[in-house]
Amino acid sequence: MKVRALGYVGVxxxxxxxxxEFGPAILGMQLVDGERPGSVYLRMDxxxxxxxxxxxxxxxxxxxxxELAGDDDLAEAADELTAAGHAVTEGTDEECEERAVRRLxxxxxxxxxxxxxxxxxxxxxxQFQPGRPLAGFVTGEQGLGHVVCVVxxxxxxxxxxxxxxxxxxxxxxxxxxxxxxxxxPRHHTLxxxxxxxxxxxxxxxxxxxxxxxxxxxxxxxxxxxxxxxMTLGRHxxxxxxxxxxxxxxxxxxxxxxGAIEVGEDWTVTQYDAVSVWGHKMVGTSPPGALExxx
Amino acid sequence: xxxxxxxxxxxxxxxxxxxxxPKFTKASxxxxxxxxxxxxxxxxxxxxxxxxxxxxxxxxxGHRPDVDVNLALDYPxxxxxxxxxxxxxxxxxxxxxxxxxxxxKMFSLGKAMDLLPVIEAGIGLDY
Numbered sequence: 001m002k003v004r005a006l007g008y009v010g011v012x013x014x015x016x017x018x019x020x021e022f023g024p025a026i027l028g029m030q031l032v033d034g035e036r037p038g039s040v041y042l043r044m045d046x047x048x049x050x051x052x053x054x055x056x057x058x059x060x061x062x063x064x065x066x067e068l069a070g071d072d073d074l075a076e077a078a079d080e081l082t083a084a085g086h087a088v089t090e091g092t093d094e095e096c097e098e099r100a101v102r103r104l105x106x107x108x109x110x111x112x113x114x115x116x117x118x119x120x121x122x123x124x125x126x127q128f129q130p131g132r133p134l135a136g137f138v139t140g141e142q143g144l145g146h147v148v149c150v151v152x153x154x155x156x157x158x159x160x161x162x163x164x165x166x167x168x169x170x171x172x173x174x175x176x177x178x179x180x181x182x183x184x185p186r187h188h189t190l191x192x193x194x195x196x197x198x199x200x201x202x203x204x205x206x207x208x209x210x211x212x213x214x215x216x217x218x219x220x221x222x223x224x225x226x227x228x229x230m231t232l233g234r235h236x237x238x239x240x241x242x243x244x245x246x247x248x249x250x251x252x253x254x255x256x257x258g259a260i261e262v263g264e265d266w267t268v269t270q271y272d273a274v275s276v277w278g279h280k281m282v283g284t285s286p287p288g289a290l291e292x293x294x
Numbered sequence: 295x296x297x298x299x300x301x302x303x304x305x306x307x308x309x310x311x312x313x314x315x316p317k318f319t320k321a322s323x324x325x326x327x328x329x330x331x332x333x334x335x336x337x338x339x340x341x342x343x344x345x346x347x348x349x350x351x352x353x354x355x356g357h358r359p360d361v362d363v364n365l366a367l368d369y370p371x372x373x374x375x376x377x378x379x380x381x382x383x384x385x386x387x388x389x390x391x392x393x394x395x396x397x398x399k400m401f402s403l404g405k406a407m408d409l410l411p412v413i414e415a416g417i418g419l420d421y
Contacts, residue, residue, distance in 0.1 A: 175402045201389070281351055281397050285397070286383070286386050
């Protein structure tokens, strides 16, 4: 089984409507029409959407959408997960239409997070119109970006993700410990940090093509009084220069530029700091769309 | 007969036990911070302060206004945290504890805070 990329993310939030402003005006994403009333769909490239924010009673990660190459790969993945003892369910026609994919299957990981494996997301070349002037996001074969998730059992989560085809990128041991994984040239599409009995989403990273677009967003966030949670800085492992802003839904958005890519010859290393410079934590409340794990 | 939880005797015993624990000292090295923990419904002190100073901590009952981090929770949650049947992030995620203030200092001391249930178990507490 080989997941190709993180294709889409779905979250639930009481503040879904705020994304109609935050997504386009701050992040530069495009607001697009979608199937579910009250939900906010945000486009970052040719794909129909990359982020869906659904109304809900609390901030929480609803699903992660993992892209596979085609229908044969998806069928094989479903068989492999079933054989490994996971309950795999078929997405309904309505769900496929809402996600704008040809087919999806759903599986729950050991901590209780929901994953959708799919193929054939609707691509509409030339349709992306950024919410504010920018050169675009680094997506394509690298998918929408990366997610950093909290898991209750790192070993169990690692086994699950390796089953999906992820490979370790590196590990950081600092005030928090985190393991990083890749499934395409992006240094990491996924990072996991363990907190007993807790699961959820810490942040979503989106990567800009032009560093100036990061700088413009940095100014916008501060000018509008939106909570900046980490100042501009560079991570030691993926070399990303980025800042972190609190989204309307509790989790953070890492807005970055300049990450390295990995290849087949990648060697795992460890780091003892989360940043080379900068990334001073300036948040005044805990981050994350977290909930009690299974 | 153990030490009564959230009393001056508890604060003194916890201070001594933490500072005698090499893992705790290592985990809290390099950080200077003051935490205020407010405990609603406590049968003893309704709050305590943890003053961290580069590898040592001083715990006192009561309240101080000039702190870096404010944590607020109820007594049953405080007992669960003390016993290790609950952890801080879970308490926040489930709405049983609020945290506000300097998150850099709070997260920097997270690994030291994680050791508190083991240290408190060694003291022998009455809740």
